[in-house]
Amino acid sequence: MDIFIDNRSDSPIYDQIYTQIKNLIIGGKLTEGEALPSIRNLSKDLRISVITTKRAYDELEREGFIYTVAAKGCFVAPRNLELLREENLRRIEEHMREIAKTATICGLTRQELADMYTLVEEEQQ
Numbered sequence: 001m002d003i004f005i006d007n008r009s010d011s012p013i014y015d016q017i018y019t020q021i022k023n024l025i026i027g028g029k030l031t032e033g034e035a036l037p038s039i040r041n042l043s044k045d046l047r048i049s050v051i052t053t054k055r056a057y058d059e060l061e062r063e064g065f066i067y068t069v070a071a072k073g074c075f076v077a078p079r080n081l082e083l084l085r086e087e088n089l090r091r092i093e094e095h096m097r098e099i100a101k102t103a104t105i106c107g108l109t110r111q112e113l114a115d116m117y118t119l120v121e122e123e124q125q
Contacts, residue, residue, distance in 0.1 A: 001030065001037060005046055013048055017056035025065050025076055026084055036066060036074040 003020050005013055024030040036057070037045070043053040057074055060066045067077045103113050 003042070003046060005048065014052045014055040014059070017042075017046075017053060018059045021056070021060055022063075022065055022087075025079075026087060030076045032076050032078050034076045036076070038073055 001021075001024065003017055005016055009016060011019070021030070021036070030036075036042075039050055039053045039057055043050045046053070057066065057068075061068060061074070064077055064080060064083060066074050068074050099113070108116075
């Protein structure tokens with residue numbers, strides 16, 4: 001598992017870890033039951049505080065993405081399909097807001113946006 005910390009980011013380090021692991025889980029790159037690196041090992045690898053890594057793991061556990069087994073470690077939780085769907089819908093809405101803002105700046109009409117989406121969708125097939 002590769003986690004990258006951007007020291008120039010406005011996002012706190014724990015949030016960068018949380019977001020990257022969550023995205024790996026949502027994207028299926030980390031699968032149900034798969035062990036995560038121990039908090040100490042990940043902290044050592046990233047050269048950050050154990051407290052920072054623990055905070056990221058605590059957030060992931062609180063939101064149901066991982067679970068902890070005493071003396072065994074942290075593991076990817078069974079996928080809650082409804083939770084994952086809601087998370088993906090939220091991400092799509094964020095992208096759509098950004099698209100709408102950029103389209104307004106460029107003076108694009110709804111039809112032009114729809115045409116662009118159709119072209120992009122056709123490229124994906």
